Amino acid sequence: MSKNLNRVKTQAEIEAMREGGKMLATVLQFVKSKTKAGMTTKDLANLAAGKLKELGGEPAFLGYRGYPDVICIAINEEVQHTIPSDRTIKEGDIVNCDFGVLWKGLITDAAITYPVGDISDEAQNLLAGTEAALEAAIKTVKHGVRVKEVSKVIEKTLKNYGLDIVRELCGHGVGHSLHEDPDIPNFGADGSSFKLKAGMTIAIEPIAVAGVADIEFLPDGWNIVTKDGSWACQFEHSLLVTYEGCEVLTS
Ligand code: MF3
Ligand code: CO
Numbered sequence: 001m002s003k004n005l006n007r008v009k010t011q012a013e014i015e016a017m018r019e020g021g022k023m024l025a026t027v028l029q030f031v032k033s034k035t036k037a038g039m040t041t042k043d044l045a046n047l048a049a050g051k052l053k054e055l056g057g058e059p060a061f062l063g064y065r066g067y068p069d070v071i072c073i074a075i076n077e078e079v080q081h082t083i084p085s086d087r088t089i090k091e092g093d094i095v096n097c098d099f100g101v102l103w104k105g106l107i108t109d110a111a112i113t114y115p116v117g118d119i120s121d122e123a124q125n126l127l128a129g130t131e132a133a134l135e136a137a138i139k140t141v142k143h144g145v146r147v148k149e150v151s152k153v154i155e156k157t158l159k160n161y162g163l164d165i166v167r168e169l170c171g172h173g174v175g176h177s178l179h180e181d182p183d184i185p186n187f188g189a190d191g192s193s194f195k196l197k198a199g200m201t202i203a204i205e206p207i208a209v210a211g212v213a214d215i216e217f218l219p220d221g222w223n224i225v226t227k228d229g230s231w232a233c234q235f236e237h238s239l240l241v242t243y244e245g246c247e248v249l250t251s
Contacts (some may be wrong), residue, residue: 005111006173006180008199013106014240017201020103021238021249023057024110027058029098032076037091039072045084048099054133060100060107064178067222071097072111076121079215079224079232080169080207091117094127096234098176109174109203110250113238123231126210129161130233133186133206136223141239141246143198147182148191154185154206164213166232171204174238201249205236 009017016165019038030051031044052059059070062193067083076083077091081098089095098111108132113127140150173180182194186206189211196202213232218225226232240247 004173004177004180006202007176008197008198008203009175009240013175014150014199014201016104016106017108017238017240017249018143020057020101021108021110022108023052023055023103024101024108024250026055027101028097028112029214032098032112035089035095035114035116036160037089037116037175039089040086041075041082041084041089042086044073044097045069045071048097058102060102060109060178070099074232076181076231077168077226077229079166079226080234081211081222081224083220083222089116092119094119094123094231094233096232098234098236104177105218107178108238108250109178109236110238111205111234113233124212125161126163126208126233129158129163130206130208131235132161133157133208134204134231134235134237137204137206138237138239138246138248140206141196141202141204142148143196143241143243145196146192147184147194147196148188150204151185151191152188158206158208163210165207165210166207166213166215168215169205169207169221171236173200175201198241198243200241201238201239202241203236205234207232207234218228
């Protein structure tokens with residue numbers, strides 16, 4: 001996926017990513033707070049676009065490899081990269097919003113998944129486990145740590161919650177491009193020995209399924225769904241690697 005070199009960012013670049021990351025978090029929380037049963041995912045995309053414009057940032061996904069919208073919004077069995085549409089959100093659904101901001105030439109990338117009204121215990125466990133995997137990864141990231149150590153922590157956490165891992169998708173370096181080196185897989189089996197360096201910026205994004213993580217790429221070239229209809233979840237943050245650990249740029 002990622003072919004663009006991950007250069008250690010300058011102080012000015014890091015500051016731009018802090019600012020853009022704050023805008024990104026603000027937009028995601030705004031969209032979440034406005035989400036109600038009966039709205040379409042396109043309604044939510046319009047809210048995201050409007051809020052980002054008001055804050056002064058530019059959408060990083062629009063036009064990326066031809067992606068036609070500012071945000072990806074996946075519901076329930078939709079896994080990722082779903083183009084906003086007239087699909088209506090229902091009570092009991094889970095909504096995954098993945099958003100990117102371009103600010104002063106730098107990109108940040110983050111995602112949340114949240115319930116609409118009451119959801120099943122299984123869905124609650126899916127959300128809790130995927131978020132816990134991201135938190136565990138954040139605690140692991142530090143200058144000198146190898147990518148496979150981060151991958152292993154994500155895998156272990158997801159397995160502890162009984163979740164299956166979507167192996168076709170992964171985290172990545174981020175900043176000058178949406179996808180920079182290194183890839184950051186969500187499982188560690190034969191993981192990369194790439195060493196993280198202070199000043200690098202990365203996006204970590206565990207993607208898990210409550211059932212079997214067998215996925216199908218739909219003909220629109222973007223949307224991905226689970227084959228058996230089981231629900232999927234993703235959480236993502238952009239991080240700055242430091243000597244002490246990391247700084248979350250998108251909260
Ligand atoms: N966080 C997603 C990823 O890294 C963002 C995809 S944006 C899209 O894959 F434009 F490619 F859909
Ligand atoms: Co990403």
